[in-house]
Amino acid sequence: MELDTIAAISTPMGEGAIGIVRITGDKAIPIADRLYKGRRKLGEVESHTINYGHITDPKTGETVEEIMVSVLHGPRTFTKENMIEINCHGGLVAVNRVLQLILNEGARLAEPGEFTKRAFLNGRIDLSQAEGVIDLIRAKTDRAMNVAMSQVEGRLSGQIQKLRQELLETVAHVEVNIDYPEYDAEEVTLGLLKEKAGAVKTEIDRLLQTASQGKILREGLSTVIIGRPNVGKSSLLNSLVHENKAIVTDVPGTTRDVIEEYVNVRGVPLRLLDTAGIRETEDVVERIGVERSRKLVQEAELSLLVVNYNEQLTEEDEKLFAVSKNRDSIIIVNKTDLSREIDMDRVRELAGSRPVITTSLLKDEGIDELEEAIREMFFEGGMESGDLTYVSNSRHIALLNEASRTIDDALSSAEAGMPVDMVQIDITKAWELLGEVIGDSVNESLIDQLFSQFCLGK
Numbered sequence: 001m002e003l004d005t006i007a008a009i010s011t012p013m014g015e016g017a018i019g020i021v022r023i024t025g026d027k028a029i030p031i032a033d034r035l036y037k038g039r040r041k042l043g044e045v046e047s048h049t050i051n052y053g054h055i056t057d058p059k060t061g062e063t064v065e066e067i068m069v070s071v072l073h074g075p076r077t078f079t080k081e082n083m084i085e086i087n088c089h090g091g092l093v094a095v096n097r098v099l100q101l102i103l104n105e106g107a108r109l110a111e112p113g114e115f116t117k118r119a120f121l122n123g124r125i126d127l128s129q130a131e132g133v134i135d136l137i138r139a140k141t142d143r144a145m146n147v148a149m150s151q152v153e154g155r156l157s158g159q160i161q162k163l164r165q166e167l168l169e170t171v172a173h174v175e176v177n178i179d180y181p182e183y184d185a186e187e188v189t190l191g192l193l194k195e196k197a198g199a200v201k202t203e204i205d206r207l208l209q210t211a212s213q214g215k216i217l218r219e220g221l222s223t224v225i226i227g228r229p230n231v232g233k234s235s236l237l238n239s240l241v242h243e244n245k246a247i248v249t250d251v252p253g254t255t256r257d258v259i260e261e262y263v264n265v266r267g268v269p270l271r272l273l274d275t276a277g278i279r280e281t282e283d284v285v286e287r288i289g290v291e292r293s294r295k296l297v298q299e300a301e302l303s304l305l306v307v308n309y310n311e312q313l314t315e316e317d318e319k320l321f322a323v324s325k326n327r328d329s330i331i332i333v334n335k336t337d338l339s340r341e342i343d344m345d346r347v348r349e350l351a352g353s354r355p356v357i358t359t360s361l362l363k364d365e366g367i368d369e370l371e372e373a374i375r376e377m378f379f380e381g382g383m384e385s386g387d388l389t390y391v392s393n394s395r396h397i398a399l400l401n402e403a404s405r406t407i408d409d410a411l412s413s414a415e416a417g418m419p420v421d422m423v424q425i426d427i428t429k430a431w432e433l434l435g436e437v438i439g440d441s442v443n444e445s446l447i448d449q450l451f452s453q454f455c456l457g458k
C-alpha cells in the first residue's frame with residue numbers, strides 16, 4: 001500500500017504560543033526543504049535533530065515565520081514514516097500560513113486521526129493503543145489520563161495477546177488428543193478445557209470488572225444533590241466546584257435545563273447535574289418534590305442527600321432517605337456551626353450502610369471528609385493501584401463479554417459430551433473476538449470510523 005504525504009496542525013486551535021505543523025510520509029522532508037531556509041538543507045541533517053531557520057514563501061521569497069523544525073527519519077517515528085515537525089512561534093494565522101504553503105507543495109491535509117491511523121496501518125501501534133490515544137485526548141482527570149496512557153503503552157494489548165496465546169494452546173492440545181484416540185479423548189479434553197479455557201475466562205471476567213470504573217473515569221460519575229429547600233444544596237455544589245479543579249468540558253450544547261459541571265474529586269471525575277436548578281437565585285422558590293428526586297436519583301450514579309443539622313428531620317427528609325436507599329449515596333448533615341436539632345441516631349439508622357458526613361459549608365468544614373468518602377466509594381479495594389489494567393472502551397467491553405460467553409458455551413458443550421470439534425469452534429471464536437480488541441480481524445470501515453473520532457492532527 002502506497003501512502004501519500006499528509007500534514008496538519010497538531011496543537012489545539014488558537015491555544016498556546018507555539019503552533020506545531022506535522023508532516024508525515026515519503027515527501028515530508030523534500031517538501032519542508034522547499035520552504036525552509038537554514039544553515040543546512042533538512043535533507044542533509046541527521047535524524048532526530050531540531051533545526052533553527054525560517055519558512056519562506058517560494059513564490060515571493062518573503063519570510064513567513066521563524067521556526068524550529070524537527071527532522072525525524074522513519075521507522076523511529078510515531079507513524080514509522082519520515083516526519084517533519086515545524087514549531088511556529090506566531091499565532092494561529094502564522095501556523096495556518098505555514099500549513100497552507102506545505103499543502104501547496106503537494107502534501108494532503110490530514111483527516112482527523114489520520115496520523116494515528118497511519119501509525120496503526122504501519123504496524124507501529126495496535127487498535128487498542130490507537131483507541132487509547134482517543135481517550136487520552138478526551139481524558140478528564142489525571143487518573144483517566146493514566147488509564148488511557150497505559151492503554152497507549154499497550155498494557156491491555158499485552159494481556160489480550162497472552163490470553164489469545166493460551167486459547168491457541170488449548171486448541172492445539174485438544175487437537176493432539178483427537179489425533180491420538182488411544183487416549184480417553186473426551187475425558188482429557190474436558191479437563192484441559194476446564195483448566196485452560198476456564199482460566200482465560202476468569203481473566204476476561206476480571207478485566208470486565210474494571211469496566212465500570214473505567215467508564216466512570218472516562219465519562220464522569222453522574223451526580224445529583226437532593227434535599228429540602230434551604231438545607232445547603234447550592235452551597236454544596238459551589239464548594240465542590242470551587243474546592244476542586246473544574247474540568248473543562250468540550251461537550252457542546254449541553255441541554256438547557258441540565259447544566260453539567262465537571263469536577264475532579266480526588267481522581268473521581270464528578271459530573272454534577274444541576275438538574276434541580278440549584279444554581280437559581282434563592283428568591284425563586286426552589287422545590288423539587290420527592291417524586292422528581294426519585295427520578296433524578298435513579299438516573300444518577302451517585303446521589304448526595306443533604307439534611308439540616310439545625311432542624312428536626314421532617315417527613316420529606318425521611319422520604320428522601322428512602323428514595324436514595326438502594327443507590328450509591330452519601331448523607332450530608334449540614335450546618336453543624338448551628339445548634340443541633342436533628343436526631344443523629346435516627347439519621348444513622350435511616351442511612352444504614354451509607355456514609356454520613358457532617359459539614360458546615362458556611363465555615364468550609366467537612367468537605368475533606370466528604371471528598372474522602374466519595375473517593376473511597378469508587379476506588380475501594382485497591383482499584384486505583386496503578387498496575388491494574390482498566391477496560392474502559394465500550395467496544396472492548398462488548399467484545400470481552402462476548403468472548404467470555406463463548407468460552408462458557410465451549411465449557412458447557414464439553415460438559416454435555418458434545419463432539420470435540422464443536423467445542424473447538426467456540427474456542428476459536430473466542431480467540432477471534434479477542435483479536436478484534438487489538439484490531440487483528442476488524443474490517444476497514446470500523447477502522448475508518450474509529451479514527452475519525454480523533455482531533456485533527458493527532
Ligand code: GDP
Nearest residue numbers: 229230231232233234235334335336360361362
Ligand atoms: P439550598 O436551598 O438547599 O440550595 O440551600 P442553600 O445552599 O441555598 O443555602 C440556604 C441558606 O443556608 C443560605 O443562606 C446559606 O448561606 C445557608 N447555609 C448553607 N450552608 C450553611 C452552613 O453550613 N451553616 C450555616 N449557618 N448556614 C448555611
Ligand code: ZN
Nearest residue numbers: 233234278286
Ligand atoms: Zn439553592
